[in-house]
Amino acid sequence: MTLRVAADPARWMYIPARFPWQGYTRVEEWSAALLAALDDLHDYDTDQRELIRAYAEGLSRSIDTGEHRYAYLTQPHVETAIASFYEWPHLDVDDAELQGARDVRAVRPAVTEPFHSAALGDGTLTLRHVADATSGTVSAVAHWVWRMPDRDIIMIVGDSDLPRFLRLRPLYDDLARAIDLVPGDEGRSSIWPTD
Known part of the structure; x- marks a missing residue:
């Protein structure tokens, strides 16, 4: 169920743990879209953007079976x-x-x-x-x-x-x-x- x-x-x-997922073919596409949405809200600097992108991709890649x-x-x-x-x-x-x-x-x-x-x-x-x-x-x-x-x-x-x-x-x-x-x-x- x-x-x-x-x-x-x-x-x-x-x-998401696996790609393609909801139109995103790779984790990098998904993290870029997430970061763009968050950046619109918070106006991050370059270092913050890189940290959040890496964090989002790490969240996806570290999901266990x-x-x-x-x-x-x-x-x-x-x-x-x-x-x-x-x-x-x-x-x-x-x-x-x-x-x-x-x-x-x-x-x-x-x-x-x-x-x-x-x-x-x-x-x-x-x-x-x-x-x-x-x-x-x-x-x-x-x-x-x-x-x-x-x-x-x-x-x-x-x-x-x-x-x-x-x-x-x-x-x-x-x-x-x-x-x-x-x-x-x-x-x-x-x-x-x-x-």
Whole structure:
């Protein structure tokens, strides 16, 4: 079944993983169009344009197999964020594993709470804080999880900027609530952006 994400287009942009995509034959064409739109709004200098172009292309090229990605790019010169979505056939793992609740890098126990979506029903939200072994940086990582009889749906956000994570948390919750299923598309796993 296909996921549909009714993301707020003023805040979230779907990041394509493969090209051609919606008329763009290569990632460079897509990033140039994105940069032109952002540049019209913010009038970037040359260095900012190059940084944003490279960031956008990196977002696309680094998408893992089975991952679908949205990025918060309203003002990429101020702050950015990434949300990753996964839809798998029901996995033979317990809830805590899917929620990331037993992450050995956690600096304190993960917190899991109920999370409800009108489209997907009752799920969970698990938040943990993990430390990078090399730098010591602590990041917030959240998993929004729905376990259905035939599939598991997960949205994951991680951020080493804890104040930004807290500031954007309501937007992440809204994005998680925007996930829906497109009926009649059994056997496929993909995301339809609604914007």
